[in-house]
Amino acid sequence: MPADLPPRRRPIEGTGLNILLLTSEFAPAMGGIGTYAREIAAAASRLGAKVTVVAPDYARQTADDDRSLPFEVARYSGGLHSMRDMPRKIMLTRRGVRGDRYDVIHAADWPFFIPVALSRWRTPARVLMTVHGTEINETQTPLKRMAIRGAGVFGPRTEVVANSRFTETLFRERFAVDPRRISAINLGVSEYWFGAPRKRREVRLAYRLAEDRLVMITVARITRRKGHHLTLAALSRLPDDLRNRITWLVVGPDGEADYVSGLRRDAEAAAACDIRFLGPQSNEDIRDLYAASDFFCLTGLPDTSGRVEGFGLVYLEAGAAGLPSVATDVGGVPDAVLADETGILVPPSAESISQAIAELAADRDLRAILAAGASSHARALSWERCAATTYGLPYTGRQASAARNIGLTA
Template identity: 90%
Template sequence: MRADLPPRRRPIEGAGLNILLLTSEFAPAMGGIGTYAREIAAAASRLGAKVTVVAPDYARQTRDDDRALPFEVARFRGGLHSMRDLPRKIMLARRGVRGDRYDVVHAADWPFFIPVALSRWRTSARVLMTVHGTEINEAQTPLKRIAIRSAGVFGPRTEVVANSRFTETLFRERFTVDPARISAINLGVSEFWFGAPRKRREIRLAYRLPEDRLVMITVARITRRKGLHLTLAALSQLPDNLRQRITWLVIGPDGEADYVDELRRAAGQAACDIRFLGPQPNEAIRDLYAASDFFCLTGLPDTTGRVEGFGLVYLEAGAAGLPSVATEVGGVPDAVLADETGILVPPSVESISLAIAELAADRGLRAILAAGASAHARALSWERCAATTYGLAYASKRATADRAIGTVA
């Protein structure tokens, strides 16, 4: 497990910070943490920082794709994290942080928390660790708590970055850490999602979506905690004349096989136009957003401890001008502002059905919430996220929003 880190160098005067970001999830693997690592590294680079991302290679040739990125990528042999990888990650972090080469060392996800914590004494750099939500609950087992305590993971030199107010609160409840070392910094939205290059009419023709159809779109892994079965049941409760006007597009990879089979069977028996499109590239998702009328994702609390730490997909849909129907779980209320960018409801079939009916039946309400969703997304750029996380200078080019967490004045 070897990372070919670039030659030792000191930060260049006036060129900004020198940042080492370690992540266990990165392209070509799909996932929220991988998106976070790529986007915050790219944004920091645009703001003048020198960034090196250490990431697994997934046993693939990634050199050409990595060269196209605005930062350096050092790959190590590995894939999705296993606890068997921990000793090798510890050696990787120790080798990477030695000396005064970096100003900031950032563990972007929990598999690098212990390795970075054990390497702190080798560097005078700021040490950052980002918590995303689920790993906070998963770290409550006796064995993991002992490991975290023994390694001094959240010790005096560690700064903790939470991706939402919910995640910050959850972390405070689970770990005793000086509040001054914990910050809630919302994620950002890439400029990619603001508008599609193709026209709505053209996209609808391509996907055989009649102009008089109301198109509701969901983008998520088809897994129980994402609550697609609640959305399906809610659609089934709509009045016939409204339900028959709606097409529901479901985009995303399959999750638990039994759940996917159950959902598809139920969808086949429903008197509604439901289309499972599977995983799609971002360009196709952006086009389908432009062809849709509103977004819907109705997650629910998960007994396994997995949580929705933020909900970046709501912001991406909002950037495309879509209001949302969403459930009040985890950090979603930071991504969907109630009655400003969408409709937030409890995770119940009745509440979701009423919200879908209200949004589907009222074009004016959709327009008002769409404007709010777009403005909220514009206030949350990745440059703002990177600047607040690393202390970089930043002059916003987007509209500001009072509720944007992690704002640089």
């Protein structure tokens, strides 16, 4: 192996690995990258590492919440990333890298790729950069590619971590980087989602769901690429007797206004179909709703804008709660939903989705088999595994301390 390639995820003896993780998204803002940064930092801390997270403050007082975390949070003034912020992030990263003797410098998302690359020569630490999917396409503009090349972002000593096999392949197609410095490491799921919710009967009574109802739940922002309209079209294709037995719970905030209004209008016109838009819910309420449901359904589709589903963490959270999934074979979803093991994976078409819903709704034994598989798959993909594989920390395959899992989702 050439001298400029650092050792790849070799277990480090003992504890005390010092990690600096920089992210442009973090609590209290909601987002998948923020979840990733928070959970991998907490898991690495549970495995014995010292972790410092550098994150924006969103012009809010966060000190009390930050003190409750098992790692240090250093806030900088700012919010969601804008290219105007790049000079400040470069200076911030240079100061951060000089601030301690770090063993690992980790850019959790692309806004810190250039700042970390420009500070690489200031530290002997391993340099990691995580790609999540969509940003790989978004950085293909001539100006951004020029900036990436000029800063030597993916140059010597930089290791690239992709959140799925799909994201790894997409990155390889877009950037000429030594494949030995690229790895696919699936995300994890918090122990929180395995926790005890309210009793199924209690939740069903609260939401006026009869015991004989088949309850299908979707948790996602209501946006075109998440494919709610495909699920609705699939329901309309079901036989009347089956459609009459199904309640579809739609959980999540609104996306594009025209798409949401059209979806709600079509849902109201759907014949003999009980569809309930519940809006955004707390994690506690989502976990309760999982307990009241029979299976999960999220049917994303390819997006011409370049946005992709890099992984699909919500499928794992539903699986941890004991729900099999109906999912579409797009992006990195096949790493989150194992076909015919944890759910039914189909092409993004109304007909295919309808057949999958019918199959899962009609067969209680199949639901039970896939639910067991979904729970087992979610258990295997812990955040401790993700952190250990990413940073090279010792890992026994067990949760280090379940009580300290954070348990928040995007």
